[in-house]
Amino acid sequence: MSRNDEVSALFEEFADLLEAQDVSYKPNSYRRAAENIREDPRPIEDVAAEGADALEDIDGVGDAISAKILEYFETGEIEELEEARADLPVDMAGLTRVEGVGPKTVGKLYEALGVETLDDLEAAAEDGRIREVKGFGKKTEANILENIPFARQSRERSLLGEARPVADDLLAYLRGNDAVVEADVAGSIRRWRETVGDIDVLVASDEPNRVVAAFADWDGATGVIESGTKKAAVRANGERVDLRVVVPDEYGAALQYFTGSKEHNVTLRNRAIARGLKMNEYGVFDVFDVDDPDAGQRVGERVAGHTEEEMYAALDLAWIEPEMREDTGEVDAAAAGDLPDLVTTDEVRGDLHTHTDWSDGRATLEEMLAGAEERGYDYHAVTDHATGAGMVGGVGLSDEELEEQMSVVVEAAERVEIDVFHGVEANIDADGGLSVGDDLLDALDIVVASPHAALDQGREEATERLVAAVEHPAVDVLGHPTGRLLNRRKGMDLDYERLAEAAAEAGTALEVNANPHRLDLSGTGVRAAVDAGAVVVVNTDAHAPSEFDNVRYGVHTARRGWAESTDVLNTWSVEEVRAFVDG
Incomplete structure (x- = not known):
């Protein structure tokens, strides 16, 4: 497993510390380098092994930054970063998780009040001391206090997009060991929840000691937390990874039990009890004639447990996909034979929300089209940002620039074998209006409308705002509807049923934004859309070709909402997509 994320995180922290101390230009340089290191397909440790010249081939990495990377791999630290930490000894990551608190705010509150931690921040807000600091006030203080609980909660869980690559690397490693019969993740990561606690890995083996030893020797592990005969835990890429080894004949039972959710398992156990059965992590047991079913975990005649399918079949149920x-209602659906045929990543035929370096993308139009073509997509949409509220740094295109881009997209489309849609990501203002002129919207192939500002509206106001957008005759897709950023801001509270009904009536698709920081719509929102007969679309919002890989997170989020391929716009043919956006 590469250390790109680890090195990127160091430079991001460095940037925040410097910004908090009003250092100019360096923070942006470090953030740019961090972003490009994270996106580079090569393991940064391998590039560093080739020397400074190889590192400086990475965009944004000059001689000063390459020297710091080499210093880190040689000594385990960056001296200048350690000095910055000493100058500003704060929990930067924790404090900046509070919505509205950025690095400069952290610097000011440390200087004025000695705030170093979330506890310090909460105490200062509760005591009314923040409002006394120049540039702050009662409203700011109240907002900070209100957002601290969310910051605490978010810190306890990692993004799916951060944890899943770690799990995938470990699974590939374990499955290559001849002592391992089967291996998979369990818990919330197997259900593809947007955030996860620990990474839980389950292995079937008759040689648990060998598996535990191999697990501890995994090169992705940065430290062993604990190690036993059948269980162990390590730290990897900042995540806690827990291993459990079971005998192969009980693997299916354990996988079902430890995948959860708790509520799902309770419903299954109650169903088992009603049939004279006992269901647990060791299997399903017939306890109808047993005097004391609670006398032990393996009491009674074992009737299932080798596979998950056996576990569900013992309860007269079809196997239920982990995401559901x-x-x-999934247990009732399984009993009635009404489980949906969930959409798969392989069925996605194109991406209808992407960006280029015309706005804030990191790749050219030609590079994005080539990336889509290399994935085997049938079509691709170019939807750069328009100007409007929420667009920081002037990244949005004016109507005149969008018109100029039209001819460029047409010319580029002639040089590729896939169909190309030219569109825009328009901004939805606080009243539901759009930031692009109606005549231009009508001339574009596809219009994605998204909220980027005024995300603190109440439920009713926010819902009506988005309903107005989906009812606009030119809007084809409602992008990342809540505007949330996982573990950073909650986004808008919406009436999903009302929004889904309006979208179904208007013929507007609701986006599942596959960026791991968003996953918006959530599974709950997708379920409302599916129930209402609205179309959803899984887009990556990619700013570089490498981000097309995020599509899997969006697809699994759609699966959590019970979406089938017929519900998902970009599994349709190009002719069907054109008919939808032209309708």
């Missing part, structure tokens, strides 16, 4: 196991 949230006790929202």
Whole structure:
């Protein structure tokens, strides 16, 4: 497993510390380098092994930054970063998780009040001391206090997009060991929840000691937390990874049990009890003639447990996809034979929300089209940002620039074998209006409308704002509807049923934004859309070709909402997509 994320995180922290101390230009340089290191397909440790010249081939990495990278791999630290930490000894990551608190705010509150941690921040807000600091006030203080609980909660969980690559690397490693019969993730990561606690890995083996030893020797592990005969835990890329080894004949039972959710499992156990059965992590047991079913975990005749399918079949149920196991009607659907045929990543035929370096993308139009073509897509949409509220740094295109881009897109489309849509990501203002002129909207192939500002509106106001957008005759897709950024801001509270009904009536698709920081719509929102007959679309919002890989996170989020391929616009043919956006 590469250390790109680890090195990127160091430079991001360095940038925040310097920004908090009003250092100019360096923070942006470090953030740019961090972003490009994270996106580079090569393991940064391998590039560093080739020397400074190889590192400086990475965009944004000059001689000063390359020297710091080499210093880190040689000594385990960056001296200048350690000095910055000493100058500003704060929990930067924790404090900046509070919405509205950026690095400069952290610097000011440390200087004025000695705030170093979330506890310090909360105490200062509760005591009314923040409002006394120059540039702050009662409203700012109240907002900070209100957002601290969310910051605490978010810190306890990692993004799916951060944890899943770690798990995938470990699974590939374990499955290559001849002592491992089967291996998979369990818990919330197997259900593809947008955030996860620990990474849980389950292995079937008759040689648990060998598996535990191999797990501890995994090169992705940065430290062993604990190690036993059948269980162990390591730290990897900042994540806690827990291993459990079971005998192969009980693997299916353990996988079902430890995948959860708790509510799903309770419903299954109650169903088992009603049939004279006992269901647990060791299997399903017939306890009808047993005097004391609670006398032990393996009491009674074992009737299932080798596979998950056996576990569900013992309860007269079809196997239920992990993403659906949230006790929202999936057990009844399985009993009735009405489980949906969930959409798969392989069925996605194109991306209808992407960006280029015309706005804030990191790749050219030609590079984005080539990336889509290399993935085997049938079509691709270019939807750069328009100007409007929420667009920081002037990244949005004016109507005149969008018109100029039209001819460029047409010319580029002639040089590729896939169909190309030219569109825009327009901004939805606080009243539901759009930031692009109606005549231009009508001339574009596809219009994605998204909220980027005024995300603190109440539920009713926010819902009506988005309903107005989906009812606009030119809007084809409502992008990342809540505007949330996972573990950073909550986004708008919406009436999903009302929004889904309006979208179904207007013929507007609701986006599942596959960026791991968004995953918006959530599974709950997708379920409302599916129930209302609205179309959803899984887009990556990619700013570089490498981000097309994020599509899997969007697809699994759609699966959490019970979406089939017929519900998902970009699994349709190009002719069907054109008919939808032209309709």
